Amino acid sequence: DTEVTQTPKHLVMGMTNKKSLKCEQHMGHRAMYWYKQKAKKPPELMFVYSYEKLSINESVPSRFSPECPNSSLLNLHLHALQPEDSALYLCASSPQTSGNGELFFGEGSRLTVL
Amino acid sequence: AQSVTQLGSHVSVSEGALVLLRCNYSSSVPPYLFWYVQYPNQGLQLLLKYTSAATLVKGINGFEAEFKKSETSFHLTKPSAHMSDAAEYFCAVSDRYGQNFVFGPGTRLSVLP
Numbered sequence: 001d002t003e004v005t006q007t008p009k010h011l012v013m014g015m016t017n018k019k020s021l022k023c024e025q026h027m028g029h030r031a032m033y034w035y036k037q038k039a040k041k042p043p044e045l046m047f048v049y050s051y052e053k054l055s056i057n058e059s060v061p062s063r064f065s066p067e068c069p070n071s072s073l074l075n076l077h078l079h080a081l082q083p084e085d086s087a088l089y090l091c092a093s094s095p096q097t098s099g100n101g102e103l104f105f106g107e108g109s110r111l112t113v114l
Numbered sequence: 115a116q117s118v119t120q121l122g123s124h125v126s127v128s129e130g131a132l133v134l135l136r137c138n139y140s141s142s143v144p145p146y147l148f149w150y151v152q153y154p155n156q157g158l159q160l161l162l163k164y165t166s167a168a169t170l171v172k173g174i175n176g177f178e179a180e181f182k183k184s185e186t187s188f189h190l191t192k193p194s195a196h197m198s199d200a201a202e203y204f205c206a207v208s209d210r211y212g213q214n215f216v217f218g219p220g221t222r223l224s225v226l227p
């Protein structure tokens with residue numbers, strides 16, 4: 001199984017809503033990532049979890065709150081978002097240990113903030 | 115620090131023509147290099163990767179890339195473009211642990227009938 005599964009695929013929310021994006025992988029990878037991608041741009045790194053601990057936060061606003069309940073799951077909690085937060089949110093994982101540096105990506109969650 | 119440049123934000127080719135997408139990198143450590151493809155409204159799919167083995171790397175869908183250390187390049191080629199190749203292509207560089215993963219700005223490939 002070489003998949004990273006993201007749910008939901010599409011999400012529409014108002015600026016006062018609270019919602020969550022979920023990501024799951026069963027490849028035994030110990031690093032998991034959240035990326036944000038705007039149209040016609042490369043993915044931008046948001047957070048990295050390494051061995052279930054937050055290791056990188058790229059100065060992301062606190063209205064985005066990541067959570068890694070276990071080595072297979074990664075959540076992104078959303079609260080009081082702004083319309084400019086509308087984007088494709090991509091989850092990725094990597095083996096973390098000495099490998100070849102490849103990131104395995106999910107299909108993404110398309111978020112629209114009204 | 116690592117970085118990636120991709121020459122040409124948009125490349126158009128005719129169906130059946132050669133596809134050449136350019137990627138140059140800088141890295142302070144032996145690089146691992148990747149090409150990812152992204153079709154509209156989808157995630158990123160790995161096309162191929164260079165991990166210090168053979169310098170000519172073959173990937174999926176008939177694509178290949180050659181690692182040239184002297185030129186710090188990793189250009190992507192396909193002998194004959196197909197309409198289904200129209201997509202966004204990202205070159206990326208990483209160390210072996212994946213935490214210093216850096217994307218290039220991307221090249222949008224259009225294939226004309």
